[in-house]
Amino acid sequence: MSEYIIGLTGxxxxxxxxxxxxxxxLDIVVADADAAAREAVAAGSDGLAEVVAAFGSGIxxxxxxxxxAAMRQRxxxxSPARKTLEAIVHPRVxxxxxxxxxxASSTYAIASIPLLAESGGRSAYPWLDRILVVDAAVTVQLARLQQRDGSDAALAQRMIAAQATRQERLAIADDVLVNDGALAVLDAQVLALDQLYRRLAAA
Structure with a gap:
């Protein structure tokens, strides 16, 4: 059982x-909010029934x-549709x-929460001991979105605008991992943070 929990967001x-x-x-257990969100609205679930009640069977x-895909576009x-969906999904997540x-069996555990800043930060997740923000410039996010999803520039910009700003995420961070360069640099940052978190968990 892990008693030291890191919130990972970006x-x-x-x-x-x-x-x-x-x-x-590095043998650290990562609980993924995206996976939990999918489970929350899986076929036959109470969560999906609530979504259908709110948005209709057309989704x-x-x-x-x-x-x-249709839900994402909507x-x-x-904005009201997003808030309605989040009110159904977030408590379950x-x-x-x-x-x-x-x-978790690891020394510490990580809760990966993409919308941590948007969903209330520490007040919504009071059991987080520390928050790690993965940071990248907006221009880097836009390029990755268009390459990864085949999104056009307008949709990519709307997706970024719908989230908390970079400044809002950084404001809740205890640690910041800058991810806009080589993977070797990223690996070195992760190793340093892992050592830090193991020390803090043992303290």
Whole structure:
């Protein structure tokens, strides 16, 4: 059971998944909010039933699962829609992450929460001992989004604008990992943070 928990966050296309993989390679348990969010609205779940009640059956695919592409377009186009969806999903995600981290077998655990700044930061997640922000310039995020998802520039800009600003994320950070260069630089930062977190967890 891990009693020391790190919150990992960063803007879209900042490289959080790459950082997660580096910590996992060091035998650290990472509980992923994106995975928990998918589970929260899985086919047949209470969460999906709430989403359908709020948005209608038009957001379902033929097999009864959530049409994620259609939902994404809608929430990034309409702020009220995004808030409605988050009110359904976020409480379920918080509970799942806390449970997974507390049951983790590693020295410390990481809760990877892309929307940590947007969803209340420390007040929403009072069980986080420390917050690590993966940071990249907005120009880097835009380029990665268009390359990764095939998004056009306008959609990529809307996706970034829908999130907290870079400054808002940095304001909640205890640690900042800059991810806009070579992977060797990223690896060195992760190793240094791992050593720090192991010391803090043991203290």
């Amino acid at each position: 803007g879209v296309a900042s490289g959080k998944s790459t950082v997660e993989a580096r910590f996992r390679a 379902l695919t033929a097999d009864g699962s959530l049409n994620r 929430v990034f186009a309409e 918080r509970t799942a992450l806390a449970d997974a981290c507390q049951m």
